[in-house]
Amino acid sequence: xxxxxxxxxxxxxxxxxxxxxxxxxxxxxxxxxxxxxxxxxxxxxxxxxxxxxxxxxxxxxxxxxxxxxxxxxxxxxxxxxxxxxxxxxx
Amino acid sequence: xxxxxxxxxxxxxxxxxxxxxxxxxxxxxxxxxxxxxxxxxxxxxxxxxxxxxxxxxxxxxxxxxxxxxxxxxxxxxxxxxxxxxxxxxxxxxxxxxxxxxxxxxxxxxxxxxxxxxxxxxxxxxxxxxxxxxxxxxxxxxxxxxxxxxxxxxxxxxxxxxxxxxxxxxxxxxxxxxxxxxxx
Numbered sequence: 001x002x003x004x005x006x007x008x009x010x011x012x013x014x015x016x017x018x019x020x021x022x023x024x025x026x027x028x029x030x031x032x033x034x035x036x037x038x039x040x041x042x043x044x045x046x047x048x049x050x051x052x053x054x055x056x057x058x059x060x061x062x063x064x065x066x067x068x069x070x071x072x073x074x075x076x077x078x079x080x081x082x083x084x085x086x087x088x089x090x
Numbered sequence: 091x092x093x094x095x096x097x098x099x100x101x102x103x104x105x106x107x108x109x110x111x112x113x114x115x116x117x118x119x120x121x122x123x124x125x126x127x128x129x130x131x132x133x134x135x136x137x138x139x140x141x142x143x144x145x146x147x148x149x150x151x152x153x154x155x156x157x158x159x160x161x162x163x164x165x166x167x168x169x170x171x172x173x174x175x176x177x178x179x180x181x182x183x184x185x186x187x188x189x190x191x192x193x194x195x196x197x198x199x200x201x202x203x204x205x206x207x208x209x210x211x212x213x214x215x216x217x218x219x220x221x222x223x224x225x226x227x228x229x230x231x232x233x234x235x236x237x238x239x240x241x242x243x244x245x246x247x248x249x250x251x252x253x254x255x256x257x258x259x260x261x262x263x264x265x266x267x268x269x270x271x272x273x
Contacts, residue, residue: 001169001170001171001172001173001246001249001250002166002169002170002171003170003171004166004170005170006167006170009163009166009167009170010163012163013159013160013163016159016163017156017159017160020152020155020156020159023152023268024148024149024152027148027272035272036268036272036273039268039272040268040273043264043265043267043268046159046264047261047264047265050159050162050257050260050261050264051257051261053166054162054163054165054166054257054260055166055254055257056166056169063111067118067261070118070122070261070265071261071264071265073122074122074125074126074265074269075265075268075269077125077126077129078129078268078269078273079273081129081130081132081133081273082273084133085132085133085136088133088136089136
């Protein structure tokens with residue numbers, strides 16, 4: 001079971017909602033590759049918080065790293081995809 | 091390798107929950123492959139994908155992200171060590187309800203997008219979009235129903251299993267959202 005207090009979980013939820021709002025703002029006001037990079041970083045951060053706090057895997061670093069790593073690999077692939085498209089279109 | 095019978099009831103999921111992690115990684119592998127296929131196709135149909143994205147409702151999808159995170163918070167509350175059964179039940183029910191809200195919002199979003207599905211101007215975007223997000227949506231719907239079932243039968247092992255899977259569905263959406271809607 002999860003070893004976080006109610007207060008800790010509430011704070012983590014607030015943090016996750018704030019990050020989601022920041023992502024929306026980043027897309028709206030930054031845009032382009034910089035905006036996308038920021039959004040992908042924020043998505044990775046959210047993944048980390050869900051894994052460590054909501055899933056309670058702070059004590060199981062190997063599994064935590066593997067789960068966050070899954071997200072990182074896909075986020076990096078998405079960024080790479082956009083770089084390839086940018087180069088291909090000249 | 092066998093699941094340890096002596097596993098303490100109050101422990102968070104660890105490497106000893108062999109079957110649980112097999113299930114988790116099978117889900118992540120399946121969605122990972124779909125997302126990679128989506129991205130690879132996007133490289134070869136960049137113009138079509140960019141045009142198609144203009145018809146997606148990213149703000150509504152962002153709202154859905156908040157809905158799923160809220161559901162995840164409630165699921166985590168249910169899986170807390172020492173949580174009284176009554177509170178556990180309530181948190182599971184609320185988590186399930188937010189799951190159904192996610193499904194409702196997604197279906198509403200689909201109603202505005204389905205009309206573009208057959209348009210060749212968008213390449214394979216909408217086929218892959220509906221496959222990817224629809225597959226995830228079915229997982230959320232099924233997961234929400236199981237959350238309700240488990241709220242009725244609150245053995246801690248059941249709670250731990252369904253809440254772990256629920257967070258995995260959340261992780262998948264967190265990663266999927268920027269890749270499908272924004273990248």
